[in-house]
Amino acid sequence: MVRDNTTLGAFREQDRFVINTGRSPTISPISHKRRRTGMTQAIERPGADAPVVNKPKPSKRPWPVEFATSAVGMKWIMALSGLALIGFVLAHAFGNLKVYFGAEDFDHYAESLRTLLYPIVPKTWVLWGMRIGLIVAFGAHIGSAIALTRINQKARPVRYQSPRNYIAANFASRSMRWTGIIVALFVLFHLADLTWGFANPDFVRGDAYANLVASFDRLPVAIFYMLANIALGIHLFHGTWSMFQSMGINSPRYNSARRWIAGLVAAAITVVNVSFPLAVTFGVVG
Amino acid sequence: MSKVLELTLEVWRQDGPGTKGAFETYTVEIPDDASFLEMLDKVNENLFQAGQEPITFDHDCREGICGSCGVMIDGQAHGPQKGTATCQLHMRQFSDGQTIRVEPWRAAGFPIIKDLMVNRAAFDRIVESGGYITVTTGAAPDANEIPVPKDAADSAMDAAACIGCGACVAACPNSAANLFTAAKMQHLNQLPQGQAERWRRSESMVETMEEFFGSCTNHGECQEACPKEITIDFIAMMNRDYLRSKLVNRRRLGERKIG
Ligand code: HEM
Ligand code: FES
Numbered sequence: 159m160v161r162d163n164t165t166l167g168a169f170r171e172q173d174r175f176v177i178n179t180g181r182s183p184t185i186s187p188i189s190h191k192r193r194r195t196g197m198t199q200a201i202e203r204p205g206a207d208a209p210v211v212n213k214p215k216p217s218k219r220p221w222p223v224e225f226a227t228s229a230v231g232m233k234w235i236m237a238l239s240g241l242a243l244i245g246f247v248l249a250h251a252f253g254n255l256k257v258y259f260g261a262e263d264f265d266h267y268a269e270s271l272r273t274l275l276y277p278i279v280p281k282t283w284v285l286w287g288m289r290i291g292l293i294v295a296f297g298a299h300i301g302s303a304i305a306l307t308r309i310n311q312k313a314r315p316v317r318y319q320s321p322r323n324y325i326a327a328n329f330a331s332r333s334m335r336w337t338g339i340i341v342a343l344f345v346l347f348h349l350a351d352l353t354w355g356f357a358n359p360d361f362v363r364g365d366a367y368a369n370l371v372a373s374f375d376r377l378p379v380a381i382f383y384m385l386a387n388i389a390l391g392i393h394l395f396h397g398t399w400s401m402f403q404s405m406g407i408n409s410p411r412y413n414s415a416r417r418w419i420a421g422l423v424a425a426a427i428t429v430v431n432v433s434f435p436l437a438v439t440f441g442v443v444g
Numbered sequence: 445m446s447k448v449l450e451l452t453l454e455v456w457r458q459d460g461p462g463t464k465g466a467f468e469t470y471t472v473e474i475p476d477d478a479s480f481l482e483m484l485d486k487v488n489e490n491l492f493q494a495g496q497e498p499i500t501f502d503h504d505c506r507e508g509i510c511g512s513c514g515v516m517i518d519g520q521a522h523g524p525q526k527g528t529a530t531c532q533l534h535m536r537q538f539s540d541g542q543t544i545r546v547e548p549w550r551a552a553g554f555p556i557i558k559d560l561m562v563n564r565a566a567f568d569r570i571v572e573s574g575g576y577i578t579v580t581t582g583a584a585p586d587a588n589e590i591p592v593p594k595d596a597a598d599s600a601m602d603a604a605a606c607i608g609c610g611a612c613v614a615a616c617p618n619s620a621a622n623l624f625t626a627a628k629m630q631h632l633n634q635l636p637q638g639q640a641e642r643w644r645r646s647e648s649m650v651e652t653m654e655e656f657f658g659s660c661t662n663h664g665e666c667q668e669a670c671p672k673e674i675t676i677d678f679i680a681m682m683n684r685d686y687l688r689s690k691l692v693n694r695r696r697l698g699e700r701k702i703g
Contacts, residue, residue: 206565211552211656221690229659230622230650230686306659313552313619313658319456319467320545323519326664327617334661400662406684408677 211312229309232302237404239299240397244423246292247390251430257443261367268366296345303338330396337393344386351379374438383435391428398423446475449535452543453487455499461555461563467545476536480523481506481513483535484546500559506531508671511607514614515560516547521611521669529609529671549614553621553656566656567608567624573652574645575628577637596634603631605672615669618658623666625653626678633685643696646689650682 215227225231256267274284330337347357351373355361360372374380398420402408407416437443450473458465472490474483481503488498504512508529515530517523523533538544546560554562592600604627612623629649632638638645660679667676 206563206568208565208569208656209553209555209563211566212654214655215651221694224651225687225690228651228686229654230683231690233660233683234687306661309654310618310620310658310661314550315552316550318516318519318547318550320454320516320547321519322617323524324617324663324665325520325668331661331663332617396662403660403662403676403680404683406680406682406687408680408684413677 212309229306232306233404235298236302236306237401239295239302240401242291242295243299244394244398244401246288246295247394247427248423251427254434255430257367257370257434258437264367264370265365269364296342300338300342303335307335328396330392331400334393334396337389340386340389341393344382344389347382370434371438371444374435375444377439380435380439384432387428387431390431391424394427395420395424446477447536447540448473448475449538449540449542451483451535451538451541454543454545455487455560456547457499457559458548458556460558465556465559474535476534476538478535479506479531480517480533480535481531500557500561502561503531508532509607511609514549514609514611516545516549516614518545521549521615522609522671526668527671527673529607529611532671549610551610551613551619551657553619554610554613562610564608564610567610567621569656570621570625570649570652571608571628574641574649575632577632577641579637590636592635600631600634603627603634603674603678606631606670606674607672609671611669611671612666612674613657615665616658616660617663617665618661620660620666621653621657622660622679622682623670623674623676625649626676626682627674629685630678630681633681642685643689643692646682646685647693650686650689 215224226235253267253271256264271285272282324332350357352358352361352366352369355363355369358369358373361369374383399416402416402419434443451471453470453472454467455470456465457468470487470490472483472487474486478486481501484499484501491498501515502512504510506513508531511529513530514522517530517533522528522530523537525533525537548556548560549562550556551562553566554564557563606624606627608624608628610624613619613621616623629645632645633642662676662679664676667674
């Protein structure tokens with residue numbers, strides 16, 4: 159991969175450096191791709207070869223494809239799908255607070271999710287719409303995470319041979335892939351436990367409150383639930399802040415608030431979600 | 445009076461691109477008002493006298509403006525002092541008897557040429573793809589002929605401070621060049637003179653960058669390493685401009701067909 163760069167004078171055809179004589183009145187010289195043509199004058203400037211790392215993408219593809227295969231575009235996709243997932247997790251945590259009102263309220267809430275917007279829309283349609291949206295968001299989020307991780311691994315094939323001294327990168331930002339994987343595994347277990355029911359021996363369809371209590375009465379499940387939500391909180395502490403940057407939400411007017419918002423989102427979700435297994439374990443709910 | 449420090453250095457030595465390298469240990473005595481590069485000069489002098497091959501490292505201006513110098517010093521790009529290039533780093537930042545590890549930038553986009561010197565031609569490719577404006581060169585225009593809002597001028601100037609040293613890539617855990625590219629893009633995108641080519645520039649610079657470097661995960665290591673203290677706010681602006689460039693350039697394509 160590394161070309162023989164000992165001779166800095168090595169020169170390739172595509173490294174032509176182009177200047178404009180200034181006679182042309184039209185201004186559109188930055189070509190779509192960097193191999194440019196049709197300029198008024200070209201001088202050949204010897205320059206060093208740049209290494210080949212990622213093959214240049216083929217030009218002339220539909221712009222959404224170009225966008226979705228670029229790293230900056232994939233960060234947009236991560237941020238947008240992450241935002242959708244944050245919205246879901248917040249609503250989910252808030253709705254579940256009904257568990258503190260007792261079995262009747264909670265089961266009624268669970269049932270009401272099936273009849274959202276009914277009778278305007280047939281039963282469970284809205285629920286299914288949200289489920290499909292979530293699946294798409296998860297798919298897009300995890301898909302971009304994998305693709306970007308590959309790009310990043312390729313970008314530094316030989317690691318630093320002496321220990322790094324990080325200044326800004328924190329535990330949350332450096333463990334995104336791990337906390338993400340923990341959350342993904344948790345989501346699968348969570349569905350098997352409380353939606354499909356096969357991971358919960360006492361599962362009774364439609365009996366949301368009793369299922370929840372039966373599930374958290376198993377101490378290992380309660381502990382896993384709490385650890386996964388702490389991982390989610392750590393993921394969101396960096397993720398929420400990162401999302402602002404990825405979407406260019408940046409202005410001196412509110413930049414100081416972004417870390418706070420991230421901290422608040424992470425803390426709110428973690429505290430509320432961790433409270434449920436604790437409440438069951440200590441008999442507040444049950 | 446300056447103090448004389450006795451230091452142990454572990455320096456990465458590598459014969460050429462693609463060959464295997466290793467740390468070599470040297471000792472040096474150096475006054476604490478010397479710069480880091482002067483310290484390396486001293487090591488090289490000693491090596492020369494001993495008939496050994498001196499350490500290859502890149503440097504030119506030695507005053508923090510050319511961007512040639514730049515090595516990892518104890519795991520930090522340009523060493524422990526904020527806002528300084530390696531050439532501006534003084535040995536008083538280190539203490540007597542300390543062991544210092546010196547390593548080249550490591551990134552697929554920056555192959556090692558020899559020892560501590562890397563090939564940063566990938567940065568040239570990024571700038572060539574849009575880091576300029578096309579103007580009619582001629583007599584210098586009158587000052588203030590084009591009004592520029594003060595905030596835009598200041599912000600553009602902050603971005604334009606980039607010396608292209610590569611510390612952002614070196615410091616980034618992902619070897620991403622987003623800070624460099626954003627700086628080179630946004631110092632033009634914020635000014636009236638940069639508007640005509642703004643969307644083409646945003647699109648092509650990002651896509652050229654991605655041929656060589658990793659992807660930003662917003663750790664923020666780059667702005668800590670940057671000898672010019674350029675902020676990651678410019679990366680956010682670049683992300684915004686990249687999305688808009690896709691839409692605007694697409695619309696322009698349609699306009700061209702109509703016209
Ligand atoms: C299911 C498994 C998940 C995996 C594997 C995963 C992985 C990742 C990774 C690798 C990043 C990029 C980190 C960075 O760029 O610094 C990220 C960002 C993010 N994640 Fe996740 N994540 C998962 C689940 C979630 C969930 C459930 C939520 C929300 C409730 C979420 C919200 C976010 C947000 C908001 C970002 C920031 C996007 C950005 O940087 O622009 N993630 N995730
Ligand atoms: S030698 Fe010019 S910036 Fe250090």
